[in-house]
Amino acid sequence: MQIFDTMTRRKTAFVPRTPGEVSMYVCGPTVYDVPHLGHGRTALTYDIIRRYLEWAGFDVTLASNVTDIDDKIVERAQREGRTEADVATEFTAAYDAQMERLGVLPPDSRPHATHFIRQMIEVISELLSMGAAYEVAGKGVYFAVDSAPRYGQLAGRTLSQLNADAGSRVDVDPDKRSPLDFALWKAARPGEPRWDTPWGEGRPGWHTECVAMSLSALGPGFDIHGGGDDLVFPHHQNEWAQVTAAGEAFARYWVHSAMVNVGSEKMAKSLGNYTQLADAIDAAGARAVRLLVLQTHYRRAMEMGQDALDAARSAVGRLDAFARRAAAAGISPQRWAAVRRPDIESGAAVGLDVEAARAFGAAMDDDFATPAALDVVFRLVRRANAALDASRDSAARDVATALHLLGVLGIKTGDAGEEAAAADGLTDVEVEALLEERATARAARDFSIADRIRDELAAGGIVVSDNPDGATWHRV
RNA sequence: GGCGGAGUGGCCGAGUGGUUAGGCAGCGGCCUGCAAAGCCGUGUACGCCGGUUCGAAUCCGGUCUCCGCCUCCA
Numbered sequence: 001m002q003i004f005d006t007m008t009r010r011k012t013a014f015v016p017r018t019p020g021e022v023s024m025y026v027c028g029p030t031v032y033d034v035p036h037l038g039h040g041r042t043a044l045t046y047d048i049i050r051r052y053l054e055w056a057g058f059d060v061t062l063a064s065n066v067t068d069i070d071d072k073i074v075e076r077a078q079r080e081g082r083t084e085a086d087v088a089t090e091f092t093a094a095y096d097a098q099m100e101r102l103g104v105l106p107p108d109s110r111p112h113a114t115h116f117i118r119q120m121i122e123v124i125s126e127l128l129s130m131g132a133a134y135e136v137a138g139k140g141v142y143f144a145v146d147s148a149p150r151y152g153q154l155a156g157r158t159l160s161q162l163n164a165d166a167g168s169r170v171d172v173d174p175d176k177r178s179p180l181d182f183a184l185w186k187a188a189r190p191g192e193p194r195w196d197t198p199w200g201e202g203r204p205g206w207h208t209e210c211v212a213m214s215l216s217a218l219g220p221g222f223d224i225h226g227g228g229d230d231l232v233f234p235h236h237q238n239e240w241a242q243v244t245a246a247g248e249a250f251a252r253y254w255v256h257s258a259m260v261n262v263g264s265e266k267m268a269k270s271l272g273n274y275t276q277l278a279d280a281i282d283a284a285g286a287r288a289v290r291l292l293v294l295q296t297h298y299r300r301a302m303e304m305g306q307d308a309l310d311a312a313r314s315a316v317g318r319l320d321a322f323a324r325r326a327a328a329a330g331i332s333p334q335r336w337a338a339v340r341r342p343d344i345e346s347g348a349a350v351g352l353d354v355e356a357a358r359a360f361g362a363a364m365d366d367d368f369a370t371p372a373a374l375d376v377v378f379r380l381v382r383r384a385n386a387a388l389d390a391s392r393d394s395a396a397r398d399v400a401t402a403l404h405l406l407g408v409l410g411i412k413t414g415d416a417g418e419e420a421a422a423a424d425g426l427t428d429v430e431v432e433a434l435l436e437e438r439a440t441a442r443a444a445r446d447f448s449i450a451d452r453i454r455d456e457l458a459a460g461g462i463v464v465s466d467n468p469d470g471a472t473w474h475r476v
Numbered sequence: 477g478g479c480g481g482a483g484u485g486g487c488c489g490a491g492u493g494g495u496u497a498g499g500c501a502g503c504g505g506c507c508u509g510c511a512a513a514g515c516c517g518u519g520u521a522c523g524c525c526g527g528u529u530c531g532a533a534u535c536c537g538g539u540c541u542c543c544g545c546c547u548c549c550a
Contacts, residue, residue: 009480027550028550035550045550157478162546164477229545229550233545235548265542265543268548268550295499296488299481303488308489310501311487312500315500318500324513325514371489371490371497385514385515386514389514447510450509463512465512467512472513
C-alpha cells in the first residue's frame with residue numbers, strides 16, 4: 001500500500017508502527033459555527049480511508065478531536081452574551097448531527113481540547129524547561145521555532161524562506177523573538193475563560209492541543225496524522241515542531257485532503273462563500289455527497305456545486321435501483337457485510353468475485369484512489385445488471401460483490417439507504433391495494449385505468465415498474 | 477514577492493508514451509401496451525506554441541489563464 005506523505009511529498013510504502021494495526025489522528029473542527037461542505041469532504045475522506053483500512057485487514061484506531069476553546073469561540077460567546085462552553089456545545093452537536101447523516105463512523109475517541117488542559121500544561125512545561133519555549137510577561141508562552149531545526153519541511157520550505165516572508169502579510173508581534181514563533185499559551189484577558197498554570201492564568205494556543213490529544217490517544221510514533229490541506233501550515237507544522245523539539249516521535253505519515261471550491265474559489269467561512277453541509281444533504285442526500293467525494297481523488301480540489309450534486313444523486317438512484325433488483329432476485333449483501341479482503345483472498349468468503357475485489361483493492365492501495373475504485377464498482381454493476389437481464393448464474397456473484405464493495409466505501413444501497421420518505425403520503429398497504437387494482441386493469445388491458453393509477457402513485461412519490469412477473473414499486 | 481497545484485468531450489472527473497476510465501446529461505436501438513429499470517451502440521476531449529519520438533493528454537522548452545498556502549480556516 002502506498003500513501004502520499006506530505007512531509008516527503010511522495011507516495012511512500014505504508015508500513016505501520018505495529019504490523020496489522022493503524023493508528024490515525026484527524027484534526028476535527030473548531031466548533032464556533034455550523035459545519036460547511038468542506039467539513040463534510042474532510043470527514044468523509046478519512047471515514048473512507050478508515051473503512052478501507054479495516055476492510056484491508058488492519059485493526060484501526062481513530063482519534064479525532066473537537067477544538068472547543070479558541071479565539072473564534074470566545075468572540076462568538078462574547079458577541080452573543082453566552083458562555084464559550086455553551087457555544088461549543090451547540091456547534092459540536094450540529095457537527096455530530098451532520099456526521100451521523102453522512103454515515104461517518106464515530107471515531108474511537110473524540111477528545112475535546114478543554115479536557116486536555118493538564119496534558120497541554122505538561123507539554124508546555126517540558127518545552128519551557130528545555131529552552132524551546134519562552135514566556136513573555138502578560139502575553140503568554142511562545143515556542144521558539146529555532147529549536148526545531150527542520151522547521152518548514154512540512155510546508156515544503158526552509159526556515160530562512162519562511163523568515164524572509166514573515167511579516168509580508170501580517171504584522172509581526174514585537175514580543176516574539178522570531179517572527180515565526182507561535183503561542184503555546186495565551187495569557188488571560190478580562191472576561192475570557194482561563195485555566196491556572198505555573199506561568200499564570202490563560203488559555204491554550206491552538207497548536208498544542210493536538211499534540212497532547214494525539215499522543216495521549218495513540219502514543220508516540222502513531223501512524224497517520226490527517227486533516228484538511230489548509231492545516232499543513234502553520235497548524236501541523238507547529239505541532240510537529242513541538243514534538244520534535246521535545247525529542248519524541250510523531251506521525252509517521254501526514255495525509256491532507258484538498259479543499260472544496262465554489263466557482264473555482266476555495267470555500268471558506270472566512271470568505272463568506274460557504275454552503276452549509278446540512279443544506280447540501282437536504283437537497284441531494286447524504287449518499288450523493290459521499291459519492292461526489294469518492295469521485296474525486298482526495299488530494300485534488302473539487303467543485304461541489306448544484307450540478308455536481310444533482311449528477312451524484314442520479315448515480316445514487318441508479319445504485320438503489322440496482323440494489324432493488326438484487327433484493328427482488330433474493331440476493332442479500334448482508335451475508336458478506338463482515339467480510340474483509342483477507343477473507344476474499346484466502347477463499348474463505350465464497351460467492352464474491354475475487355478479481356473485482358482485487359482490482360478494487362489495487363486502486364485503493366494506490367494512495368486511496370477512490371475514483372479508480374469506483375470505476376471498478378460501476379463496471380461491475382453494469383456487468384451484474386446484464387447478467388441479471390440474461391438470468392446468468394454469474395449474476396449473484398457480481399451483484400453481491402458490487403454491493404459489498406459499495407459498502408466498503410460506506411455507501412448503503414436500496415430503500416434502506418436513507419431518505420426514503422415514508423412518513424407523508426400513502427402507506428405501504430394503500431400502495432399495495434392500488435397496485436392490485438392496477439394489475440386487474442392491466443390484465444383486462446384497460447391501460448387508461450392502469451396509467452391513471454400509476455400517475456396517482458407517482459404524484460405521491462411512488463415509482464411503479466412493471467416486470468414480466470409483476471409490478472414492483474419504490475419511494476423516491 | 478516566495479512555495480505549491482491545476483487547465484481533459486455538455487457537466488463532474490480519472491488517466492504519466494500506443495488499447496473504452498467512470499458517473500451524469502444527450503442521441504439511436506433492444507425490451508415494454510406505454511413507461512420505469514436495464515442492456516447495446518454513439519461523442520474522434522485533452523489551454524496555446526514549439527520540440528523529442530514510429531507514436532504524446534501523458535516527456536522537454538516556452539507561453540497564457542486559474543487556484544491554494546505564506547494569517548484564523550476542513
